[in-house]
Amino acid sequence: MSDFSLTFPRGFRAAALAAGLKPSGKPDLSCVVSGADCAWAFAGTRSTTAAASVLRNRELYASGQPVRALVVNAGVANAATGRQGAQDNAAMADALGSVLNIPEDAVLTASTGIIGHLLPMDKVLSGIEHLPEELSDAALPFATAIMTTDTKPKTASVTLPGGARIVGMAKGSGMIHPDMATMFAFAFSDAQVPQDALRAAFPGIVARTFNAVTVDGDTSTSDLTAVLANGQAGPVDLPAFLMALEGVMRDLARQIAADGEGASKLLTVRVGGAASEAEALTAARTCCVSPLLKSAVHGSDPNWGRVIMAVGRSGAKVDIEKMQVSVQGIPVFAGKPLAYDAANTSAEMKAASEVVFDIDLGVGQAWGEAWGCDLSAEYVSINADYTT
Template sequence: MAAGIKPSGKTDLSCVVSAQPCAWAFAGTRSTTAAACVTRNREVYAGGQAVRALVVNAGNANAATGQQGARDNADIADAMSGVMNVRPHEVLTASTGIIGHLLPMDKVLSGLEHLPDELNADVPPFAAAIMTTDTRPKTATATLSSGAQIIGTAKGSGMIHPDMATMFAFAFSDAAVDQDALRAAFPAIVSRTFNAVTVDGDTSTNDMAVVLANGAAGETDLHEFLTALEGVMRDLARQIAADGEGATKLLTVKVSGASTEAEALTAARTCCVSPLLKSAVHGNDPNWGRVIMAVGRSGAAVDIEAMTVSVQGVPVFAGKPLTYDADAVSAAMKAEEVTFELGLGVGSASGEAWGCDLSAEYVVINAEYTT
């Protein structure tokens, strides 16, 4: 619903409620200035109990708001518990928007009181209500052999860099899964998906990824569930990268021949966040030297004499510069997705990361964000 948190009058308050308790897993930003919602969710997570509800406000991050911000966040959970007949510790909170402003709690609490009446098909979906500078909602789904479903949604366009532990990612499922097994697997899934996205090198105070599964559809094969969950989150991660503020194309970097998966991901992420490479992608310039630079500063092990680089499938470097048609490669880069494939020549591990080009529009959006 539109509670009046956003000056634009767009939808800014939303919730998801389960009829029964959910097994769940959580990852939050590693920022040392994390927002109140992240801090509280971590405390709830440490308690190990099931949850039943998630409430999200957009337009205000409630970050750097001191003890008052923490109290306001707790009050949201308490109010949600009363409205939806759940216990406070069964409620997760999430806030996104401008940093350093107290929440308009009169509007938030009034909105929560009316939220149950707004739960109908005539209002914009949850995926739209959680957006800030996003240009479009982001959703992905999967259906398992048991009939259970996974429905994922995310928001994020700027202030995005891999450090999940302004990105939200939520996945909801009616599959029955063991909470301990889910929590054990979740960090690696986040690492390969949302932590492989970078738009501008800035990690938000409010980043979080959450998966909730309430078991209503009955038992599901754990491996199948986790594979499907990673697929949904990978889809959402790519959508976030493609919708980066001012983006005109998706940047994909695939790394092979690394000594470890962690180093492959590090090399790929470093390429995706490089302003020089992002600018070259925007200008359709196959300047592969910027890839060499980015890999070198990433810290990943590399054998330069065995290293390979391809742009849009065209080999441009193999231990030495290769002859290629620069005009043809430049033309191929005028696509919605530009892919660099790198071989580091030191092992068998691989990894992939996603980003976007760097346009003048990014500066415009962020120069005028608060005004």
């Protein structure tokens, strides 16, 4: 359930409105602005057909300069739109900078929606002119305006000892697969943290959270994650902050997986006994993206052979004679097939909103976790009609 009372950390305000980009007429243009410069970290899609917003943000990131604001449109991805798309993306940042009286290069941009369509700049620029009128500390309007095929807004928050807060919002439902980030995910904090330390830790946090989510195996052109910290709550214990930030992002990642297009169940795969964390994550993600395993989850079929298959093709090291697999906590394989009540296990899967596979590869001590969802006929229906 959405938290209607959730507010941004001190010093942040946000606005959202309907600019006419979504055919539904729902809010589709939004911004977040900080009253002070922010330390920030960023990760963008690794797609080689990345959209204009990802490319521009990457350039700003390399400069190391602080940022003050973020502007987002939902409805048009502004990907595969050539030089005009890049100019339109820059104009979006410039327009928000002008109305907020901040530098254009202190504004991040993000666009999501249909690939290959140019932004309707008359609507975008007109909407940006009115965004300052809607500014408030309420978080839900922004979380709602960034949605596309999502069925619900996704938010998470935590308060640190001393009062500093981290508030996160995400969108994502389809075209979700690792190589970050295949969704939008933003975190805002009033903690004072060193930018270098934040950036050093961020890739690992992304790897264990948003890059551990897969819905359909397709990596987007447009999507990204960023964390902005304006320091207005003063210094915090850095390890505690980073742990809390990862917790917020983990929460958002699970919400994205649970809200996968057509999903009826969250799929969680926990892999231990791996040679390295990277191999554990690879094995877990491969299981979560397997159409065969996802279909079995949808049908509440405890077909553990599909787990063996997925782990094997992941390339992770495994000792099959020591390997163990459990479904909903029920052991089904331990170097050989185990006797278990398949009907009861199926009933456990059917009754649950989250289906969990625990796997031990039998070769080491490292572990990792990934999240996905079941594969339903509704997923096909949603994507068959996406632009028509």
